[in-house]
Amino acid sequence: MATPSTPAPRSAPNPDRRSERARQAILDAALELCGEQLYAGLTMEGIAKRAGVGKQTIYRWWPSKAAILLEAIEERGRSTLDFPDTGNLEADLRTQMTQVAQAFASPLFAAYSKGLIAAAQSDPDIAKAVVDSIIKPRVDLCIERLTKAQAAGELRQDIDLADLVELLYAPLYYRLLLHTRPVTQSQVDTILNLALTGATK
Amino acid sequence: MATPSTPAPRSAPNPDRRSERARQAILDAALELCGEQLYAGLTMEGIAKRAGVGKQTIYRWWPSKAAILLEAIEERGRSTLDFPDTGNLEADLRTQMTQVAQAFASPLFAAYSKGLIAAAQSDPDIAKAVVDSIIKPRVDLCIERLTKAQAAGELRQDIDLADLVELLYAPLYYRLLLHTRPVTQSQVDTILNLALTGATK
Helix, strand or coil: CCECCECCCCCCCCHHHHHHHHHHHHHHHHHHHHHHCCHHHCCHHHHHHHHCCCHHHHHHHCCCHHHHHHHHHHHHCHHHHCCCCCCCHHHHHHHHHHHHHHHHHCHHHHHHHHHHHHHHCCCHHHHHHHHHHHHHHHHHHHHHHHHHHHHCCCCCCCCCHHHHHHHHHHHHHHHHHHCCCCCCHHHHHHHHHHHHHCCCC | CCECCECCCCCCCCHHHHHHHHHHHHHHHHHHHHHHCCHHHCCHHHHHHHHCCCHHHHHHHCCCHHHHHHHHHHHHCHHHHCCCCCCCHHHHHHHHHHHHHHHHHCHHHHHHHHHHHHHHCCCHHHHHHHHHHHHHHHHHHHHHHHHHHHHCCCCCCCCCHHHHHHHHHHHHHHHHHHCCCCCCHHHHHHHHHHHHHCCCC
């Protein structure tokens, strides 16, 4: 990136900026191709061709197609890292879970279920990378918000907050991965109603 | 099967019984191999070899390896079709969900997540078959039991029972497919506590 003290002259191409453009093109290509074809058919060569870069460029930055998809989902899924704190837990969960539901419903995220999570079933390294890079950061943010709510008396004192996170988000994954019904906004409303109030009240 | 009125003489091999033995050997072989290797490496030829039958025998009965696994999981997962009705909803859910948790924790069922559900992410026909043959029959039985509980006043009148089934079982699938924590009996207890009583009570 150019700094104010040493501006790059317009005529000289900036290699960092060019690299960043190539990196973004590769992430886009991987997501697009993963949506269009079987994950088994996705190759480094195909991604390079679609991105308009040489295969060596890709291998210099990533060891595997799963690594590219992981970075793509991490970057393009940043919206689901916003965890608001308005002081109203239910409203904040609704906002955050709606972002997740929208991501799950987007064709761009087919690469998440079809590529990464499917591959994770046979490959413990991919499974670990998905948990460490995608799931854990979001679970931690949610637990942080739930901890404040528990301290404020909005939640029962005797519940484990990691278990509550699981109960809230698991139904979204259930529909994404089992293809029973589409993930929707109304599902978010239903989950919150049931999980917060309970089925027996 | 031999009937009391026409017992098959011991010396004459019964072709139905022989077929049934071959069928069971093929289902076992498919489950074993799926646990041992990548799903992509599972072949009809490998299953035939392990089962000690000819490849043609397999193709005569099943069109694909997914079809074999589907039948194997359906048959070997029969225990999860028992839905007790003792008059106490929470106890009955605990019994049934414990059966599911035990199945998910069994290496035999690796074929369910690693084979069928992973393949379903790229193949809508497999996804539909999993829902129709495995998920829907169990959801229907659970809804039947929940309907009685709702009529008996054990559940809120204003909730959708299909949504409640999702909330109860989704966390088991979440751990099975995302590999965050092992599926355990204590998870069943936690789910029931949270989902029935609610997190805010």
